[in-house]
Amino acid sequence: MELFIGGTDSSTPTVEWAMTEHIRNPNILSKLRQKLSEKITNGKTVQEQDLPQLPYLTAVIKETMRLHPPIAYTLAPEPKSWDGFTCFVPERFLDSDIDFRGRVFSFIPFSSGRRICPGMNLGLRMVSLILATLVQKFDWKLPYEMAPEDMDITDRFGLTLRKAQPLVLILTRL
Numbered sequence: 001m002e003l004f005i006g007g008t009d010s011s012t013p014t015v016e017w018a019m020t021e022h023i024r025n026p027n028i029l030s031k032l033r034q035k036l037s038e039k040i041t042n043g044k045t046v047q048e049q050d051l052p053q054l055p056y057l058t059a060v061i062k063e064t065m066r067l068h069p070p071i072a073y074t075l076a077p078e079p080k081s082w083d084g085f086t087c088f089v090p091e092r093f094l095d096s097d098i099d100f101r102g103r104v105f106s107f108i109p110f111s112s113g114r115r116i117c118p119g120m121n122l123g124l125r126m127v128s129l130i131l132a133t134l135v136q137k138f139d140w141k142l143p144y145e146m147a148p149e150d151m152d153i154t155d156r157f158g159l160t161l162r163k164a165q166p167l168v169l170i171l172t173r174l
């Protein structure tokens, strides 16, 4: 199955960037797949009620939103606030109390205060379930024997910060 990620809402760029970072960091993809298989057993598919037990999945989504803020104009990332600013390291969020509510100025993917996104919980559930299902149920590879380092990872600036070139992956059912 060939997967093109498209769409214009704020959830889609997060899934697309998360998948892009996982292709560039296969050890993180393996770790996430392992964490999912520890909690979601017997061939089940991840469900909403499983999400609180999947802190690594949440860390991956936070790290994706840190490095690729979904809504560009408000949320330019701040290099000085983060060690290894350009590196994709979900572990930085594991023992941290930084949540999605915008209480720390360097991480406000859903804005904060009175402007905070009213769809935050729904958006997070959508991103978490889509990403977890794709990781859990499919093996991913780039088409045309392309190498991860050949991927175009430039942003396309707009209301949402999308990849300039859409991600295309070949998915095989695991």
Ligand code: HEM
Pocket: 010, 011, 014, 070, 071, 074, 108, 109, 110, 111, 114, 115, 116, 117, 118, 119, 120, 122, 123, 124, 127
């Ligand atoms: C991962 C997904 C999402 C992200 C990252 C996101 C992010 C944001 C951000 C940063 C803002 C504030 C924009 C500003 O400061 O003007 C916002 C506003 C808003 N979002 Fe979301 N959003 C997401 C999903 C959703 C969903 C699923 C819904 C609806 C079902 C939604 C509905 C809204 C609405 C109505 C506003 C405007 C609120 C206002 O101005 O009072 N969002 N979103």
